[in-house]
Amino acid sequence: MQKRGDGRNGEETRATLMFAALELFAAKGYEATSTREIASAAKANIASIAYHFGGKKGLHAACATFVAERLTSAIGTNVFEAELPDDPAVAAELVEQVATSLIGFLIGQPQAKAVSSFIIREINRPGPVFESLYLDVFEPVHRRICALLARATGQDTESETIRIGAFSLAGQIIYFRLGYPIVARRMDWLEPGSPEAGKIAAVVCANIRAFIETNTREDSK
Amino acid sequence: MQKRGDGRNGEETRATLMFAALELFAAKGYEATSTREIASAAKANIASIAYHFGGKKGLHAACATFVAERLTSAIGTNVFEAELPDDPAVAAELVEQVATSLIGFLIGQPQAKAVSSFIIREINRPGPVFESLYLDVFEPVHRRICALLARATGQDTESETIRIGAFSLAGQIIYFRLGYPIVARRMDWLEPGSPEAGKIAAVVCANIRAFIETNTREDSK
DNA sequence: GTCTATAAACAGATAGAC
DNA sequence: GTCTATCTGTTTATAGAC
Numbered sequence: 001m002q003k004r005g006d007g008r009n010g011e012e013t014r015a016t017l018m019f020a021a022l023e024l025f026a027a028k029g030y031e032a033t034s035t036r037e038i039a040s041a042a043k044a045n046i047a048s049i050a051y052h053f054g055g056k057k058g059l060h061a062a063c064a065t066f067v068a069e070r071l072t073s074a075i076g077t078n079v080f081e082a083e084l085p086d087d088p089a090v091a092a093e094l095v096e097q098v099a100t101s102l103i104g105f106l107i108g109q110p111q112a113k114a115v116s117s118f119i120i121r122e123i124n125r126p127g128p129v130f131e132s133l134y135l136d137v138f139e140p141v142h143r144r145i146c147a148l149l150a151r152a153t154g155q156d157t158e159s160e161t162i163r164i165g166a167f168s169l170a171g172q173i174i175y176f177r178l179g180y181p182i183v184a185r186r187m188d189w190l191e192p193g194s195p196e197a198g199k200i201a202a203v204v205c206a207n208i209r210a211f212i213e214t215n216t217r218e219d220s221k
Numbered sequence: 222m223q224k225r226g227d228g229r230n231g232e233e234t235r236a237t238l239m240f241a242a243l244e245l246f247a248a249k250g251y252e253a254t255s256t257r258e259i260a261s262a263a264k265a266n267i268a269s270i271a272y273h274f275g276g277k278k279g280l281h282a283a284c285a286t287f288v289a290e291r292l293t294s295a296i297g298t299n300v301f302e303a304e305l306p307d308d309p310a311v312a313a314e315l316v317e318q319v320a321t322s323l324i325g326f327l328i329g330q331p332q333a334k335a336v337s338s339f340i341i342r343e344i345n346r347p348g349p350v351f352e353s354l355y356l357d358v359f360e361p362v363h364r365r366i367c368a369l370l371a372r373a374t375g376q377d378t379e380s381e382t383i384r385i386g387a388f389s390l391a392g393q394i395i396y397f398r399l400g401y402p403i404v405a406r407r408m409d410w411l412e413p414g415s416p417e418a419g420k421i422a423a424v425v426c427a428n429i430r431a432f433i434e435t436n437t438r439e440d441s442k
Numbered sequence: 443g444t445c446t447a448t449a450a451a452c453a454g455a456t457a458g459a460c
Numbered sequence: 461g462t463c464t465a466t467c468t469g470t471t472t473a474t475a476g477a478c
Contacts, residue, residue, distance in 0.1 A: 050456070124338055165428075171393040172392040210432060
């Protein structure tokens with residue numbers, strides 16, 4: 001018989017702790033977040049963290065795994081499983097599709113704020129979490145965007161301009177989430193949602209088309 | 222007579238504490254950084270923080286003031302004091318100039334990593350530090366970039382496309398600093414320096430020209 | 443202006459009852 | 461699986477010697 005009044009089982013407590021931890025790690029950072037705070041936010045006992053995750057570190061690792069999965073699904077798994085298209089126009093369209101669905105996630109889903117804050121903190125924290133995020137998410141995604149941009153422009157897949165260009169695309173997208181407190185104030189927006197995501201996607205997609213146009217090799221037309 | 226062996230005076234201790242704190246606040250976050258750590262890094266006594274800054278909060282505020290000044294000077298004060306140019310080509314050139322000098326600072330100056338990490342943390346921390354950074358730096362800079370982009374394209378200064386476009390420009394620039402651990406690995410770069418800054422600036426400036434070209438009203442030509 | 447010593451609060455982890 | 465109680469170490473701030 002459980003002591004708590006509601007009918008929550010072990011798996012539910014585990015998930016609640018994980019989401020509470022993700023929010024707090026994202027908002028305050030790993031070291032700055034106390035296990036007492038997490039347990040309190042999840043309405044669970046402090047000792048339950050040790051029971052379900054082995055400790056604070058284990059809870060952190062569980063958050064990282066969740067974030068990697070969430071981000072990969074937001075980008076759209078179909079883009080990665082499909083064959084690389086031969087037609088430059090189709091490749092260009094796919095890049096716009098990835099950008100639009102990523103913006104839709106970042107500026108539409110309530111979880112996105114925590115996911116992106118968590119990630120940006122880990123990028124500046126060398127360690128196993130960054131390592132697996134890089135190998136499982138960042139590098140494969142960047143390589144795929146490079147391949148698509150290369151097809152769209154006729155340039156080499158690994159040319160410096162293409163690789164830097166893919167990062168400049170990633171940068172403008174992630175900024176609208178990380179810098180949303182600034183953007184919202186300057187744009188007179190409130191909470192991020194579909195209308196805001198649409199306006200951002202329109203500008204970003206125009207930038208993608210402009211990048212492809214100015215970087216297309218003339219002799220490949 | 223001072224107890225410490227070297228000839229450091231009060232002002233020097235104050236500055237050393239401030240730089241040590243900036244590095245640590247940027248790397249680990251405000252709450253996660255202990256005053257012991259700061260004092261140890263600055264080779265000063267723990268009690269000296271209370272003496273020079275009144276406490277941990279005062280030290281944080283001093284870091285914020287320094288960061289705001291450093292960022293403003295990196296963008297180039299001349300751009301803000303000068304008159305808004307009438308010629309679209311001159312306005313476009315000024316935007317490229319701001320982008321290039323900002324990239325030069327972010328991907329060239331050793332302090333830039335700490336400055337930008339400190340700032341991105343404060344953007345997600347509502348409070349007086351964000352408030353003054355927004356009013357003193359972010360908003361004036363964004364307004365100025367909007368005004369220049371508007372001149373360059375012939376659009377209205379406060380049109381949504383211009384405002385969002387200015388943010389997409391800011392985003393791609395700041396990303397190369399915040400995401401440098403990812404960029405460096407994918408580009409086979411080591412520490413950020415002038416050659417890297419030059420390559421990034423070339424792509425970003427091409428993006429600026431492409432943005433202006435695709436967003437120029439035909440009837441203003 | 444710098445130092446030591448210490449107070450009072452807080453951290454993560456764990457043992458053991460239920 | 462959840463809880464209380466507690467151990468051990470660390471935190472910021474401060475009082476007072478020099």
